[in-house]
Amino acid sequence: MSAYRINKLLFDLQMKPELFDEFLAHPEAVADRYHLTPEEARAVIEVDATALSRLGTQPYLLRFYTVRRGMSNEELIRQLELA
Amino acid sequence: MAEIVAAVACAHAPGVVMRPEPDAAGLKERWFRAMDEARARLAAARPDALVVVCNDHIQNFFFNNWPTFCLAYPEEMEGPFERHLPMPRYQLRGYPEFGAYFLEQALGAHFDLASSQEYEPDHGVMIPLSRLRPEMDLPVTLLLQNCVQPPLPTPRRCAELGRFLGQAIRAWPRPERFALIAVGALSHWIGIKRMGEINEAWDRWLLELICQGRLEEIARLSSADIEREGGNGGQEIRNWLTVMAAVEGHPAEQLAYAPVRDWVVGCAVAYWDLAGARR
Numbered sequence: 101m102s103a104y105r106i107n108k109l110l111f112d113l114q115m116k117p118e119l120f121d122e123f124l125a126h127p128e129a130v131a132d133r134y135h136l137t138p139e140e141a142r143a144v145i146e147v148d149a150t151a152l153s154r155l156g157t158q159p160y161l162l163r164f165y166t167v168r169r170g171m172s173n174e175e176l177i178r179q180l181e182l183a
Numbered sequence: 184m185a186e187i188v189a190a191v192a193c194a195h196a197p198g199v200v201m202r203p204e205p206d207a208a209g210l211k212e213r214w215f216r217a218m219d220e221a222r223a224r225l226a227a228a229r230p231d232a233l234v235v236v237c238n239d240h241i242q243n244f245f246f247n248n249w250p251t252f253c254l255a256y257p258e259e260m261e262g263p264f265e266r267h268l269p270m271p272r273y274q275l276r277g278y279p280e281f282g283a284y285f286l287e288q289a290l291g292a293h294f295d296l297a298s299s300q301e302y303e304p305d306h307g308v309m310i311p312l313s314r315l316r317p318e319m320d321l322p323v324t325l326l327l328q329n330c331v332q333p334p335l336p337t338p339r340r341c342a343e344l345g346r347f348l349g350q351a352i353r354a355w356p357r358p359e360r361f362a363l364i365a366v367g368a369l370s371h372w373i374g375i376k377r378m379g380e381i382n383e384a385w386d387r388w389l390l391e392l393i394c395q396g397r398l399e400e401i402a403r404l405s406s407a408d409i410e411r412e413g414g415n416g417g418q419e420i421r422n423w424l425t426v427m428a429a430v431e432g433h434p435a436e437q438l439a440y441a442p443v444r445d446w447v448v449g450c451a452v453a454y455w456d457l458a459g460a461r462r
Contacts, residue, residue: 104246111245117266159374159415160240160331167197168267173447177379 103156106144109134110161113168120168149176153183185355189228190430190455191221191315192365192393192423195237195307198446199314200270210441210450217439217452218314225315228458230362232278233316233323234348235308236422237366238330242305250297251336252344254289255304255325256282262304270313275304278322281355285324288351294344299327311366328425330367330418335406341421342402345428352429360458365426367419368448375415381442385412386449389420393453394435398427416448423453430455 109131113120123130131141143151147169152162166176194214205212242264244250260275279300289296302325304312312319326348329335352361369386372378392400401424409417427435438452 107246111241114242114265153375157374158241158332161374163374163378164240164242164265173198173379173445176374177447180374180376180378183376 103158105134105136106140106152106155107158107161109136109144110157110165114164147171149179150182153180185352185357185359185361186458187349187352187430188230188360188362188458189225190363190365190426190435190457191225192426192435192451192453193218193221193311193315194368194446194448194450194452195310195366196368196443196446196448196450197265197268197306197310198443198448199310200268200306202445206443206445210443211445213439214441214443214450214452220438221452221454222315222317224454224456225362228362228456229360230321231359232281232361233321233364234326234352234361235312235323235364235366236326236328236345236425237304237308238419238422239327240305240307240331243299243302246332249329249332250327251329252294253297253299253327254282254286255299255302255327256286257300257302260302260304260323263309264303264305268306270309273309273313273319275312275319276322278324281322282324284355285348285351288354289347292347294347307366311364315364326425328421330421331415333406335418336421337406338404338409338421338424339402341425342398342428345425346431348425349429349431363426363429365422367422368416369420369451370413371416371448372414373416373447377414379444379447380414381444381447381449382412382414383442383449385417386440386442386451390437390440390451390453393423393427394437396427396432396434398424398431401427430457433457
């Protein structure tokens with residue numbers, strides 16, 4: 101369950117609109133609160149789907165997160181090919 | 184005693200509302216028209232209640248408490264969960280009396296379901312319902328199966344649960360007409376390499392088995408078989424299988440198959456006419 105913390109953050113971002121807003125404003129602080137490593141935090145903050153996939157992020161949570169962050173299917177597919 | 188008068192199985196991709204614009208091959212239109220046909224047939228079957236066999240997309244439940252099978256039977260529901268989807272939010276009535284009955288029967292028959300009396304259906308339920316019963320006037324019970332977070336229940340277990348669902352509905356003492364809805368696409372890869380692929384040959388093979396009522400050949404697939412041919416998203420065929428088992432012995436009619444690239448899923452619509460209901 102190495103990606104549990106990333107998955108938990110992505111799940112909570114779906115569930116809690118106020119957390120999503122806070123994350124957009126202060127991403128590092130939120131990532132800290134979820135005890136993400138610097139590598140994990142960077143991948144989430146930069147919406148790096150290649151890195152998130154390599155880190156073992158749950159695929160559905162990854163997909164929904166990228167949709168919320170405005171990434172197209174085409175771009176997600178491109179980034180996943182590199183994973 | 185109650186009866187099952189109809190069943191529908193269909194895809195539920197978010198692309199249906201996010202990218203509805205026509206495609207060159209006319210595949211979206213084919214799927215939309217088939218859903219219109221299913222809606223008309225469902226209305227003609229005059230159901231009193233719906234049971235939707237579906238899966239949570241990690242939008243109500245998380246891995247701190249993740250059910251393999253769960254019966255959701257709130258008094259009321261509102262959805263879709265995803266407020267960013269360009270579709271209306273709907274109010275739904277639940278059917279808590281039927282849910283409590285089914286839960287007790289299921290546990291008595293050794294199907295140890297989890298249960299939920301507060302649930303917010305996601306796109307997976309609301310996109311099909313918005314097309315099949317936009318009036319949202321029927322009480323809805325949700326039977327959730329884990330199709331997204333391995334390890335997954337075996338297809339065989341889903342078929343057994345479906346067979347039991349059919350028996351339990353037919354033994355429900357009110358003289359009501361039930362319709363079943365299975366939601367999920369055929370082959371698709373979500374959030375992993377190969378996303379965007381659709382395995383048309385596998386989809387067509389499955390549809391043939393479904394329409395001919397050849398349940399055993401699907402029930403004996405393993406999760407690995409499904410993942411290889413149909414992707415992680417193809418694991419949702421469990422929902423189709425469960426409904427197939429609930430109406431075992433009845434063939435289905437394929438209303439459409441549409442491998443829609445923009446929606447990244449193999450989409451189909453199948454209909455089981457169990458009451459001879461026609462327009």
